[in-house]
Amino acid sequence: MRSYVPVLLLILVAIALPVVIWGISRIVRPHIPSASKYSTYECGIKTTLEAREKFSVRYYLVAVMFLVFDVETVFLMPWAIQMKELAIFGLIEMGIFLFLLLFGYGYIWSKGALTWE
Amino acid sequence: MNAAPVTMTLLQTCVMAVLQAICVVLFVFIIVPLTIYAERKVLGFAQDRLGATRIAGHRVGLTGWLNRGMWRMGKVPFLSYWRGLPMLVGDIAKLFLKEDIVPTKADRAIFLVAPALSLIASVVVFAAVSFYPGALFTFPKIVPIIGGLPFNGCITDMNVGLLFILGIASVGVYGIVLGAWASNSKYPLLGGLRSGAQIVSYEVPLTLSLLAPVVLTGTLNFNKMTLALATEMPLYAVPILFVSFFVYFTCGFAETNRMPFDMPEAENELVAGFHTEYSGMRFGFFYLAEYINMVVVTAIASAFFLGGPYLAPFGLHRYIMHVPFLGAPNGLWFVAKMILLLFTFIWVRGTIPRYRYDQVMAVAWKYLIPFTLILVLLAAMVRYAAPALPVA
Numbered sequence: 001m002r003s004y005v006p007v008l009l010l011i012l013v014a015i016a017l018p019v020v021i022w023g024i025s026r027i028v029r030p031h032i033p034s035a036s037k038y039s040t041y042e043c044g045i046k047t048t049l050e051a052r053e054k055f056s057v058r059y060y061l062v063a064v065m066f067l068v069f070d071v072e073t074v075f076l077m078p079w080a081i082q083m084k085e086l087a088i089f090g091l092i093e094m095g096i097f098l099f100l101l102l103f104g105y106g107y108i109w110s111k112g113a114l115t116w117e
Numbered sequence: 118m119n120a121a122p123v124t125m126t127l128l129q130t131c132v133m134a135v136l137q138a139i140c141v142v143l144f145v146f147i148i149v150p151l152t153i154y155a156e157r158k159v160l161g162f163a164q165d166r167l168g169a170t171r172i173a174g175h176r177v178g179l180t181g182w183l184n185r186g187m188w189r190m191g192k193v194p195f196l197s198y199w200r201g202l203p204m205l206v207g208d209i210a211k212l213f214l215k216e217d218i219v220p221t222k223a224d225r226a227i228f229l230v231a232p233a234l235s236l237i238a239s240v241v242v243f244a245a246v247s248f249y250p251g252a253l254f255t256f257p258k259i260v261p262i263i264g265g266l267p268f269n270g271c272i273t274d275m276n277v278g279l280l281f282i283l284g285i286a287s288v289g290v291y292g293i294v295l296g297a298w299a300s301n302s303k304y305p306l307l308g309g310l311r312s313g314a315q316i317v318s319y320e321v322p323l324t325l326s327l328l329a330p331v332v333l334t335g336t337l338n339f340n341k342m343t344l345a346l347a348t349e350m351p352l353y354a355v356p357i358l359f360v361s362f363f364v365y366f367t368c369g370f371a372e373t374n375r376m377p378f379d380m381p382e383a384e385n386e387l388v389a390g391f392h393t394e395y396s397g398m399r400f401g402f403f404y405l406a407e408y409i410n411m412v413v414v415t416a417i418a419s420a421f422f423l424g425g426p427y428l429a430p431f432g433l434h435r436y437i438m439h440v441p442f443l444g445a446p447n448g449l450w451f452v453a454k455m456i457l458l459l460f461t462f463i464w465v466r467g468t469i470p471r472y473r474y475d476q477v478m479a480v481a482w483k484y485l486i487p488f489t490l491i492l493v494l495l496a497a498m499v500r501y502a503a504p505a506l507p508v509a
Contacts, residue, residue: 005127006134006273007244007281013138014240018233018402025213025398038221040302041393051222051303055310062314062478069321069486073328076493077280080332083500091497098490105486114482116475 061113072101125266132262137272141243148455149408150205156463157201163467169201183207212404215397220300223394227299232395232402235292239409242285245278246416247271247339249426249448270426270448271339278339279331283324286372286413289406290316293391296403300394308390311380311474316372318481323368325489329361330421332496343425350432354499358431361492362422364485366458369414371477373407376466380474411462412455419454426451 040047079086079094086093108114125133154169161168171187174180183203190196190203219228249270258264275281290313297309331337333354334345350358371378380390387393392403423430426446429437438444472480 002127002130003273003275005130006137007241007275009131009134010138010141010244010272011237011241013135013142014237015233017142017240018236021401022233022398025217029214029397030216032216037218040220040222040300041388042303043388051301051306052298055306059310059314062318065482066317066321070324073321073324076325076328077331077337080328080493080497081335081337083332083335083497091501102490109483114479116478 058116065108065113068101068104072097129263129266133266133268134272136263137269141272142240145240145243145409145412148412148459149405150209152408152411152459152463153208154202154205155460156466157204159460159463160467163464169204171201172204172207174207179210180207212398212401217397217399218394220302220394222301224299224301227295228394229399231292231296231299232392232399232406233292234295235289235406236402236409238285238288238292239406239413242282242413244272244285245275245281245339246413247274247278247343247420247425248451250340250344250446253448274338274340277337279327279337279342282339282413282417283327286410287316287320289410292403292406296395297391300391302394304388304393305391308387308393311387312374312391315374315378315380315477315481318478319368319371319378319485322364322481322485322489323372325486325493326361326364326368327417327421328489329357329492329496332493332500333357335500339420343420343427346421346432347424347427347429347434348432348438349435351499354496355431355433357492357496357499358422361489361496362418362431364489364492365422366414366418366461368481368485369411369418370462370465371481373410373414375411375462377469377472378477379471380477411459415455415458415462416451418458419451423454423458424450425454430454 040051042048075097076094079090083090158168170191171184172180174184176184183206186203187200190200219225247270251270252267253270255267256263256265293316294309294313297305297312300306300309330342330346333350334342336342336345346358370376374380392400395403419425424432424434426448427434428443428447428450434444
């Protein structure tokens with residue numbers, strides 16, 4: 001556990017870094033508020049409509065596919081380290097897992113989820 | 118090479134860690150401005166112009182002083198090449214002096230925290246990056262608390278180093294997406310969504326391309342991996358490392374939103390992408406985080422594929438292991454390789470035009486993922502075939 005104390009301290013230093021820089025900047029920078037300065041940017045014209053509207057469902061699909069593949073990489077990590085010890089059992093196990101994954105991968109490809117229009 | 122473990126009290130550990138953290142921060146804050154300057158200069162030469170030589174401003178004050186300094190530097194033979202360097206002072210001063218604007222419609226708390234989150238995530242990654250295996254130097258006995266203790270080349274030599282790096286590095290995307298969402302404006306939202314989807318997509322092939330070295334070495338410890346990859350690879354593992362280096366580096370470009378994949382910042386479509394509403398130092402945090410991420414990507418590429426502190430790349434180091442000076446590990450090789458790769462980042466930016474968004478996503482999902490899976494499979498075959506490989 002002792003070896004993670006330096007990590008904690010680096011995190012503290014890293015948190016202090018933006019706080020200190022921003023603090024210095026706060027002392028030296030000007031503060032001249034005006035209504036138009038604080039309005040939302042829209043190429044100089046008057047802001048119309050809300051920003052948070054419907055957006056493409058593809059972003060959602062990407063997130064779901066990422067979850068699947070990220071779990072896969074997490075599952076591959078311990079196998080990669082313990083490969084020699086797991087020997088042929090691990091190879092078969094991983095083969096089954098990868099077959100199922102690639103089957104799903106082929107399915108989403110054929111459904112056009114990977115093609116961005 | 119690895120000295121016997123030195124027992125340290127908690128106080129000594131803390132003092133040492135803070136010193137190392139300060140060293141890392143200094144290293145980052147030296148190499149990042151130099152990269153920004155090099156980017157201006159190299160892009161300038163790539164486009165057949167001089168690059169940065171002067172700044173806009175008045176004849177008096179800071180700008181006048183900097184411009185006069187740069188003009189004088191231009192008259193001296195060697196210094197004329199570094200003529201634009203004082204410009205960095207103007208750059209940093211500008212970031213500090215600009216007003217910090219928070220739009221009234223923005224979610225104030227998230228808007229304020231998001232850039233800092235990006236910066237923090239990119240700095241914390243260095244906890245597991247090892248610049249040199251073992252001690253760089255030993256403190257003399259007269260130093261108060263830490264006298265006689267070694268100053269190590271890495272902050273902590275943890276067993277799950279690579280996993281730590283991948284995990285913390287992916288926190289940076291939260292800063293981008295949260296900042297974009299909190300801006301409550303159309304362009305940042307679109308830019309942030311694009312950026313998030315792109316970073317998330319390229320994370321899979323990035324992790325898989327690093328899995329090939331993990332399979333070959335059987336460990337996640339940064340130092341052990343670097344050593345094993347440099348000195349214990351059979352010759353037929355070299356092509357696999359070579360190819361996974363290129364896949365990793367390509368994904369690194371996409372992860373840091375660099376030129377051929379800089380969708381989030383496609384100026385002609387999205388103004389400035391996710392940081393459109395940001396100004397002053399807060400924009401500076403995003404800017405810094407992007408460049409620190411570049412440094413992290415080059416550090417990992419240089420350690421695992423180009424040999425890191427060992428001179429020869431792609432596991433060829435064992436042929437020169439017993440050469441007197443070149444065979445020994447040296448932190449300078451590591452930094453030199455990082456600088457070479459940082460130059461490649463800029464070089465590619467000056468050479469390759471931007472892709473379309475659908476092409477970017479297709480490269481990740483349709484080509485790189487199956488390709489890297491095949492690479493991992495090949496690496497596994499090498500591991501099974503070679504009994505001489507280390508079981509860590």
